[in-house]
Structures are given as C-alpha cells and as structure tokens.
Amino acid sequence: MEKDIAKILISEDEIRSRVRDMGKQITADYQGSSLIMVGILRGAVLFFGDLAKEIKVPLSMDFMAVSSYGDSTKTSGVVRIIHDLHQNIEGKDVLIVEDIIDTGLTLHYLIENLRSRNPKSIKTCCLLDKPSRRRANVTPDYVGFEVPDEFVVGYGLDYKELYRNLPYIGVLKPDIYAK
Numbered sequence: 504m505e506k507d508i509a510k511i512l513i514s515e516d517e518i519r520s521r522v523r524d525m526g527k528q529i530t531a532d533y534q535g536s537s538l539i540m541v542g543i544l545r546g547a548v549l550f551f552g553d554l555a556k557e558i559k560v561p562l563s564m565d566f567m568a569v570s571s572y573g574d575s576t577k578t579s580g581v582v583r584i585i586h587d588l589h590q591n592i593e594g595k596d597v598l599i600v601e602d603i604i605d606t607g608l609t610l611h612y613l614i615e616n617l618r619s620r621n622p623k624s625i626k627t628c629c630l631l632d633k634p635s636r637r638r639a640n641v642t643p644d645y646v647g648f649e650v651p652d653e654f655v656v657g658y659g660l661d662y663k664e665l666y667r668n669l670p671y672i673g674v675l676k677p678d679i680y681a682k
C-alpha cells in the first residue's frame with residue numbers, strides 16, 4: 504500500500520494539530536448551542552471521528568452516503584443519496600462534515616437538499632479543499648488544508664476503495680491509475 508504513494512502531502516502530525524484547531528474554532532462558534540454533525544460516508548469517517556473528539560459542545564451524529572465518483576477519478580456531476588439521515592433536522596444546527604471539496608457539486612447538492620428540510624442553520628466543514636477545480640459556487644465554512652489539483656488518498660480518502668486507512672494524506676503514483 505505504502506509503495507503506491509508518490510509523496511506524503513500532509514503528515515499525521517499536521518492533520519492531528521489542524522483537526523484540534525478546527526475543533527476549537529467550531530466549539531467557539533457553537534458556544535451555548537448544540538449541533539448535529541452529519542458525516543458524509545465513507546471518505547469523512549476518520550476525520551469525523553477525530554474532529555468530534557475536539558468539539559466540546561453537545562452534539563449528535565448522523566450520516567449520509569451519496570454517490571459521486573464511482574470507481575473513477577473524475578466526477579460524474581450526478582449526485583444520488585444512497586443512505587439518508589436518521590434524524591429530523593428541522594430547527595437544528597447542522598454541520599456537514601466532508602473529506603474533500605473538489606468540483607463542489609456534491610456539497611452544493613447536499614446543502615440544497617438539507618436546506619429544504621428547514622434546519623435552523625447549515626455549515627460545512629471539509630478536511631481538504633481543491634479550489635482550482637470548483638464548478639459549483641460553494642465555499643466551505645471550515646477548511647483543514649488546501650491541496651493542489653492532484654488525486655489524493657489516505658485518512659479516509661480512497662482510490663477504488665483502497666488507501667482509506669493510511670494515517671496521512673498522500674499522492675498516488677500515476678502508474679496506479681494507468682492499470
């Protein structure tokens with residue numbers, strides 16, 4: 504697995520320290536209220552768990568799964584809900600937690616979809632941001648790191664469902680896609 508990685512972009516230590524800071528920021532912003540953290544399966548799971556431990560206000564956890572890339576590295580632009588929330592979010596403060604915002608089509612769809620359920624507020628939190636590829640007009644409220652236009656894996660992010668368990672964010676060797 505490690506031999507498929509061309510370079511490490513963001514180390515385990517850098518992730519840990521940035522996630523801690525994001526948790527502090529979110530704790531400060533939601534002081535006196537509670538929130539529903541909505542994790543987007545499956546890429547956000549590692550980030551979601553680590554971030555939740557750094558947020559010190561009452562919260563509940565829920566999850567959604569949407570189809571985005573399938574098995575390819577190119578987005579289809581078509582977003583479909585595969586697993587929906589268990590909770591009713593009406594009147595609640597919702598924080599969407601995503602692994603990466605790339606074209607923004609996924610997050611745009613999710614925001615519009617959840618907004619129609621009349622929450623009190625919706626904010627978005629992405630570990631990674633690839634701003635150069637944006638197609639939808641979405642800016643996340645919280646971003647961990649900006650990344651260049653390279654396909655990244657690790658810490659929840661996959662290529663063909665592999666590499667999610669790497670503890671860092673890395674760039675795959677190009678010959679891996681060519682296979």
Ligand code: IMP
Pocket residue numbers: 546571572578601602603604605606607608609610653654655656660661662
């Ligand atoms: P968007 O709709 O183009 O913003 O795509 C968002 C989704 O695409 C993310 O939730 C990821 O699952 C996936 N994605 C985008 N870029 C990458 C990448 O570099 N590595 C792994 N997954 C990615």
Ligand code: MG
Pocket residue numbers: 543544545546547571602603
């Ligand atoms: Mg994802």
